[in-house]
Every structure is written in structure tokens, then in C-alpha cells.
Amino acid sequence: MAIDPKSFEAIADLAYRESGLQLVVEKASMIQSRLRHRLKAVGTDSFASYAELVCSDEGLDERRQMISALTTNVSHFFRESHHFELLGQKILPGLIDKLRAGRRFRVWSAGCSNGQEAYSIAMTMLETFPEMAKMDVKILATDIDPKVVSFGRSAVYPERLTTGIPKNLKDKYFSVQKGKEGDEYTASEALKSLVVFKELNLLSNWPMKQKMDVVFCRNVVIYFDADTQDRLWPRFHSLLNSDGHLFLGHSERISEPSNAGFINNGPTSYRPIVAKR
Ligand SMILES: C[S@@+](CC[C@H](N)C(=O)[O-])C[C@H]1O[C@@H](n2cnc3c(N)ncnc32)[C@H](O)[C@@H]1O
Known part of the structure; x- marks a missing residue:
């Protein structure tokens, strides 16, 4: 289940508009693996139908889940002390x-x-x-x-x-x-x-x-x-x-x-x- 260019573009545009995150095409395989469990959660194995869902009015909840899956949350105590x-x-x-x-x-x-x-x-x-x-x-x-x-x-x-x-x-x-x-x-x-x-x-x-x-x-x-x-x-x-x-x-x-x-x-x-x- 690979992400096709059209779905990548739709998801990248949406992530940018919603959260400022820049998803570059060189990171497509990382993005694909971060979203794989979301596809499973909504019951699809196609990035095209996932992209359609998150871009639709009904996809509001899933949009939040998608942004959550795409953010990098690495942190630690007293980082940059x-x-x-x-x-x-x-x-x-x-x-x-x-x-x-x-x-x-x-x-x-x-x-x-x-x-x-x-x-x-x-x-x-x-x-x-x-x-x-x-x-x-x-x-x-x-x-x-x-x-x-x-x-x-x-x-x-x-x-x-x-x-x-x-x-x-x-x-x-x-x-x-x-x-x-x-x-x-x-x-x-x-x-x-x-x-x-x-x-x-x-x-x-x-x-x-x-x-x-x-x-x-x-x-x-x-x-x-x-x-x-x-x-x-x-x-x-x-x-x-x-x-x-x-x-x-x-x-x-x-x-x-x-x-x-x-x-x-x-x-x-x-x-x-x-x-x-
Ligand atoms: C790498 S962590 C940094 C955590 C901490 N500030 C540190 O330096 O260790 C980046 C955090 O920014 C959040 N983030 C990304 N885009 C954001 C946005 N548009 N609004 C608010 N938080 C955002 C992510 O969810 C993530 O938890």
C-alpha cells in the first residue's frame, strides 16, 4: 500500500493549511508509514480514499488524528539546558x-x-x-x-x-x-x-x-x-x-x-x- 503522488499532494496541502507542517516528497515513505495505522483505524487500505476522507467535511475528527500522527513529538527533560x-x-x-x-x-x-x-x-x-x-x-x-x-x-x-x-x-x-x-x-x-x-x-x-x-x-x-x-x-x-x-x-x-x-x-x-x- 504505497502513497500515490495525488494523495500525497492532497495530504501535504491539508497538513500545511491546518498546522503549518511542511511534508516534503523526499519524506513520502516516512509519512506513509506514520499514516498506515490511521488507514487501518478508518478501515481502508487506499491512500486515495484516506485523502478523500480527511479533505471532506466528515473528516474533521480524522484530520486531527492525521496531524497527531504526522507531528514529531521527540523531547526530553532539560533539553538545551x-x-x-x-x-x-x-x-x-x-x-x-x-x-x-x-x-x-x-x-x-x-x-x-x-x-x-x-x-x-x-x-x-x-x-x-x-x-x-x-x-x-x-x-x-x-x-x-x-x-x-x-x-x-x-x-x-x-x-x-x-x-x-x-x-x-x-x-x-x-x-x-x-x-x-x-x-x-x-x-x-x-x-x-x-x-x-x-x-x-x-x-x-x-x-x-x-x-x-x-x-x-x-x-x-x-x-x-x-x-x-x-x-x-x-x-x-x-x-x-x-x-x-x-x-x-x-x-x-x-x-x-x-x-x-x-x-x-x-x-x-x-x-x-x-x-x-
Ligand atoms: C519536536 S517537539 C518539541 C517539544 C519541545 N518544545 C522540545 O523542544 O523538546 C515539536 C512539537 O510541536 C508540536 N507542533 C507542531 N506543529 C504545531 C502547531 N501548528 N501548533 C502547535 N504545536 C505544534 C508537535 O505536536 C510537537 O509536539
């Missing part, structure tokens, strides 16, 4: 007096996958200032893929997904129990209470009413083309507080930061340009 160091060593100490005086602090993990990034942010906060557990602090963790959002919300990680957590933090912030695949680690209530998980497509409207202090959008835009990326930067700029921070993944860059209102602040780290009065 320099951003967590910046958060713990510079950003939080610089704000702590204001936070103690009641200022709110909001972080967005945009494209959060299974939640490792959001819980790494939470651990960094609690390790830096344990009192943050009682402050007006929240981490919003969002992803287009409903499966990873509900996984993150469950906060239960099989051992293979816990790489990156230093042993002392694993002992302190996770409880261990036997699961189907061996040991499973559940995040503590202290971590869970800091993180709110929601399904959100970065290309759609953002419902957030409050400004963000830090946005982690790492290893997400790499799957988007330059136009889609360039439409995102000013939106992040509008959402960030003037003293905020934007972190991207190791192979992601804002091509013209000043056009989007940002200045570079170290590797894959940006700050909004503050207008001079």
Missing part, C-alpha cells in the same frame, strides 16, 4: 523582589510535546526559589496534538522518557511505581500545580488574555516554512511583556530579528526591543 540556566540564574533572580511583592509571572511552553519542557521549567523555578510554589506563577503548556497534551497532563513518564532529569531532582519531584513497561515516574503535586495543559494550534487564534514573561517555542518552527515562521515572530512579540524572553530550538533563528521587534540575547534567545521615549 542553557535556557533553564538563564531562567534560574538571571531571569528569576532579577524579578524575585517584584514576584515577592505580588507581580504575576507567566511562562508559555508552546509546542510542549509530552510536557518534559514545562516540568523542567517548573523544577527550575522551585529549585531556584521554593517560595514560587505560593506565588502568582503559571506555566501554560500547549500543543496541537491532543495525545501529547493529555500525556503531559497525566504527568506519568515511563523510565525511558525521564532521561535528562538529574537524580536528585528525580528523587525530589517524582514518585516511582511499577507500570506496564517497567518503572513509571509521576510528577509531584508541586510540579503539576504550576502547569496548565491545553490543546492549541500555533497558527490559529491565541486565546491568552494576559501577557507572557517567557516563551519557550523550541524545536517546533523547524517544521514550518519561512513565511509561517515570519508570521509567528510578531505575534510572540505582541504577547510578550517588554522585559520578556523568547527561546527557540538549537537550529531555529529569527532571520531578521529587528523586523519582528526582537534583539538577539545569546544563543537562540531573544528579547523584545523596547521603544525609546
Whole structure:
């Protein structure tokens, strides 16, 4: 059951329109294998009829399943650790007096996958200032893929997904129990209470009413083309507080930061340009 060029094009166009994902023809065999179980689930063995279904009005539910199957959800705890160091060593100490005086602090993990990034942010906060557990602090963790959002919300990680957590933090912030695949680690209530998980497509409207202090959008835009990326930067700029921070993944860059209102602040780290009065 191979994907024919017409069905590939229909699926690639749809994935691009719905989620910004760029499916290139060189990856056709990978896409074919990622979608094979979806074809089985809807009871067809033809990519042409699958493409017809997902492109139809009746295919709305399956469209979400298709995007979920096509996204790459690889992540791990404390990935690209320099951003967590910046958060713990510079950003939080610089704000702590204001936070103690009641200022709110909001972080967005945009494209959060299974939640490792959001819980790494939470651990960094609690390790830096344990009192943050009682402050007006929240981490919003969002992803287009409903499966990873509900996984993150469950906060239960099989051992293979816990790489990156230093042993002392694993002992302190996770409880261990036997699961189907061996040991499973559940995040503590202290971590869970800091993180709110929601399904959100970065290309759609953002419902957030409050400004963000830090946005982690790492290893997400790499799957988007330059136009889609360039439409995102000013939106992040509008959402960030003037003293905020934007972190991207190791192979992601804002091509013209000043056009989007940002200045570079170290590797894959940006700050909004503050207008001079
Ligand atoms: C490789 S993971 C990155 C996870 C984490 N940020 C990290 O750096 O480890 C990319 C995530 O982006 C999500 N994603 C892809 N397109 C998206 C979109 N249009 N809106 C929201 N999330 C999207 C995928 O579902 C996936 O979970």
C-alpha cells in the first residue's frame, strides 16, 4: 500500500493549511508509514480514499488524528539546558523582589510535546526559589496534538522518557511505581500545580488574555516554512511583556530579528526591543 503522488499532494496541502507542517516528497515513505495505522483505524487500505476522507467535511475528527500522527513529538527533560540556566540564574533572580511583592509571572511552553519542557521549567523555578510554589506563577503548556497534551497532563513518564532529569531532582519531584513497561515516574503535586495543559494550534487564534514573561517555542518552527515562521515572530512579540524572553530550538533563528521587534540575547534567545521615549 504505497502513497500515490495525488494523495500525497492532497495530504501535504491539508497538513500545511491546518498546522503549518511542511511534508516534503523526499519524506513520502516516512509519512506513509506514520499514516498506515490511521488507514487501518478508518478501515481502508487506499491512500486515495484516506485523502478523500480527511479533505471532506466528515473528516474533521480524522484530520486531527492525521496531524497527531504526522507531528514529531521527540523531547526530553532539560533539553538545551542553557535556557533553564538563564531562567534560574538571571531571569528569576532579577524579578524575585517584584514576584515577592505580588507581580504575576507567566511562562508559555508552546509546542510542549509530552510536557518534559514545562516540568523542567517548573523544577527550575522551585529549585531556584521554593517560595514560587505560593506565588502568582503559571506555566501554560500547549500543543496541537491532543495525545501529547493529555500525556503531559497525566504527568506519568515511563523510565525511558525521564532521561535528562538529574537524580536528585528525580528523587525530589517524582514518585516511582511499577507500570506496564517497567518503572513509571509521576510528577509531584508541586510540579503539576504550576502547569496548565491545553490543546492549541500555533497558527490559529491565541486565546491568552494576559501577557507572557517567557516563551519557550523550541524545536517546533523547524517544521514550518519561512513565511509561517515570519508570521509567528510578531505575534510572540505582541504577547510578550517588554522585559520578556523568547527561546527557540538549537537550529531555529529569527532571520531578521529587528523586523519582528526582537534583539538577539545569546544563543537562540531573544528579547523584545523596547521603544525609546
Ligand atoms: C519536536 S517537539 C518539541 C517539544 C519541545 N518544545 C522540545 O523542544 O523538546 C515539536 C512539537 O510541536 C508540536 N507542533 C507542531 N506543529 C504545531 C502547531 N501548528 N501548533 C502547535 N504545536 C505544534 C508537535 O505536536 C510537537 O509536539
